[in-house]
Amino acid sequence: MTTGAFDGIVVGAGHNGLTLAAYMVLAGQRPLVLERNKWIGGGCTTEEPVVPGFRFNLHSNFYIGLDNAPFVRDLELWRFGFSYVEPPVQQGATFRDGTCIVIHKDVERTCASLARFSRHDADAFRHLHTTWTESMRPLFTSLLYNAPLPPAELRARLGGPQGADLLSHAPLSLFEAVDRHFEDHRVKSFLKLFMHVTTAENEPGTGLLFASTMANITRLALPIGGSSALPQALARLVEAGGGHVETGAEVREIRVKGGRAVGVELADGRRFAARRFVASAIDAPATMRLCGESAFSDEIRAKLNAWYWGSHSLLTIHLALSEPPMYGSAKFDPDIERAFNLFMGWDDTAQVIRCFDQCRRGELPDHLMGNGACNTRFDPSYAPAGKHAAFWWPFAPYALPDGPEGWDRRRKEYTAQLLDVWRQYAPNLTDGNVLGAYLFTPLDIERRNRNMVRGAARMGAYVPSQLGINRPHPLLASYRSPIEGLYLCGSSNHGGGVNGAPGYNAANAIVDDFRLSRPWTPIDPPSWAG
Numbered sequence: 001m002t003t004g005a006f007d008g009i010v011v012g013a014g015h016n017g018l019t020l021a022a023y024m025v026l027a028g029q030r031p032l033v034l035e036r037n038k039w040i041g042g043g044c045t046t047e048e049p050v051v052p053g054f055r056f057n058l059h060s061n062f063y064i065g066l067d068n069a070p071f072v073r074d075l076e077l078w079r080f081g082f083s084y085v086e087p088p089v090q091q092g093a094t095f096r097d098g099t100c101i102v103i104h105k106d107v108e109r110t111c112a113s114l115a116r117f118s119r120h121d122a123d124a125f126r127h128l129h130t131t132w133t134e135s136m137r138p139l140f141t142s143l144l145y146n147a148p149l150p151p152a153e154l155r156a157r158l159g160g161p162q163g164a165d166l167l168s169h170a171p172l173s174l175f176e177a178v179d180r181h182f183e184d185h186r187v188k189s190f191l192k193l194f195m196h197v198t199t200a201e202n203e204p205g206t207g208l209l210f211a212s213t214m215a216n217i218t219r220l221a222l223p224i225g226g227s228s229a230l231p232q233a234l235a236r237l238v239e240a241g242g243g244h245v246e247t248g249a250e251v252r253e254i255r256v257k258g259g260r261a262v263g264v265e266l267a268d269g270r271r272f273a274a275r276r277f278v279a280s281a282i283d284a285p286a287t288m289r290l291c292g293e294s295a296f297s298d299e300i301r302a303k304l305n306a307w308y309w310g311s312h313s314l315l316t317i318h319l320a321l322s323e324p325p326m327y328g329s330a331k332f333d334p335d336i337e338r339a340f341n342l343f344m345g346w347d348d349t350a351q352v353i354r355c356f357d358q359c360r361r362g363e364l365p366d367h368l369m370g371n372g373a374c375n376t377r378f379d380p381s382y383a384p385a386g387k388h389a390a391f392w393w394p395f396a397p398y399a400l401p402d403g404p405e406g407w408d409r410r411r412k413e414y415t416a417q418l419l420d421v422w423r424q425y426a427p428n429l430t431d432g433n434v435l436g437a438y439l440f441t442p443l444d445i446e447r448r449n450r451n452m453v454r455g456a457a458r459m460g461a462y463v464p465s466q467l468g469i470n471r472p473h474p475l476l477a478s479y480r481s482p483i484e485g486l487y488l489c490g491s492s493n494h495g496g497g498v499n500g501a502p503g504y505n506a507a508n509a510i511v512d513d514f515r516l517s518r519p520w521t522p523i524d525p526p527s528w529a530g
């Protein structure tokens, strides 16, 4: 029951809002989390839309870098029912010519796979893995779990040849960064496609994303039981600590008095007061509108009103199966069957470039390409005993030539089209094997999650003007805002993807500002001596 006084109010019960609320409980606060949907989790939801017992993660499936994520450790989330598995074969790229690339957790096995295409690329991967995934790992963790720094300060903090080499990637585009290290056309086209999974766009100035993505290429985890297990564990912690999570509670106004956030009003007219803070876990443009645009300066208003949601979204086909997809390229390397995150659909870089050009123009790419997984290979609870649940999510535009509703008009046709492409790689996806199929379109993404405007997976594209200190705006990048007591903790701030970083970083800002107790050790600010 939502009664009594709350120290703070959190708008949105995605995993970031809940992470912030959970840290507030640790800091001795009583938070109220308000969620407009009838369910919690935002982009961490698991449902059974096709056949009962077959569980699909409708949005996030690959939890990246959890082994180093402070919130899993600080909040002891395993005590509240959250666990995950890191499959030993992390990534795979299967090609129409019957070959495939396999990325293992074991770096030497990965190098053996890459060496079949290029010995140079195997050595390059080993070098990047040793440097970024292993020795510089603490640096990448501190870059994520701290507020972003202005470029000059970042440069001053990253010393030595390794720091200089990392920074030399900053001005590059994603593709230039790939080309700088790798030579084989299949290896390069795979990594170029891979770089787009964070909603990054191939523009000069995105090159550091190449480094952070490569640093995590063998750090993918599958949440046991479904991606909803994470928000559920966080909500249990919040409730156990005296906070409250209320669903079906849409915030229509963040109430600001005398330049200070004092509470919220819901769409149903209810009002809640916040003693100390209001934290918005939704996107920055929507947060601004909830407060009233006049509370923000012209330059913030201009930027947030022109927020770029991105040129591509994801079109997912979920399958309930009798047996898992069996890939033809297993003859080339049987480990492809054990790959967790599996890419398919393209033959060369020219097709990758064309795919994103077509998305930008609002056309369905003529070569559908993207990644997917068969989760039951790693956690049988995703389907009834002996059965399998798999999905594939090729990149797609938000709107088709006849508008976003075009997805609804051609659901059946696109389901068949996606299945046809998948079958070129996994011929056992016969009508007899497929027990049910469910298409989740870019429009469906937006319908289910108000923050994912235009099907934007991460509350806004990763382009230089929306990265680092620019995300969402230099005056909002510290998770604070010009309104006293109002904090931002959604994915349109630095962080994004399921890593709890915006929630964690905003929680640290609140603790600092109100001098609350901090029974956890914050991640040190980034620095690298070489």
Ligand SMILES: Cc1cc2nc3c(=O)[nH]c(=O)nc-3n(C[C@H](O)[C@H](O)[C@H](O)COP(=O)(O)OP(=O)(O)OC[C@H]3O[C@@H](n4cnc5c(N)ncnc54)[C@H](O)[C@@H]3O)c2cc1C
Pocket: 011, 012, 013, 014, 015, 016, 017, 034, 035, 036, 037, 040, 041, 042, 043, 044, 058, 059, 060, 061, 062, 063, 064, 249, 250, 251, 252, 281, 282, 314, 316, 393, 445, 448, 449, 450, 451, 452, 455, 456, 457, 458, 459, 489, 490, 491, 492, 496, 497, 498, 499
């Ligand atoms: C198809 C797809 C696949 C993805 N795959 C991955 C993946 O594999 N790995 C990964 O790391 N990331 C992935 N992502 C991205 C990931 O889902 C998001 O980055 C993440 O869920 C964002 O979390 P969040 O807590 O910041 O926001 P959200 O999860 O969006 O939570 C915000 C919440 O606020 C609520 N809300 C909005 N407005 C209001 C209001 N006015 N009042 C009250 N509540 C409100 C929303 O309903 C929502 O529940 C994927 C996204 C999509 C769409």
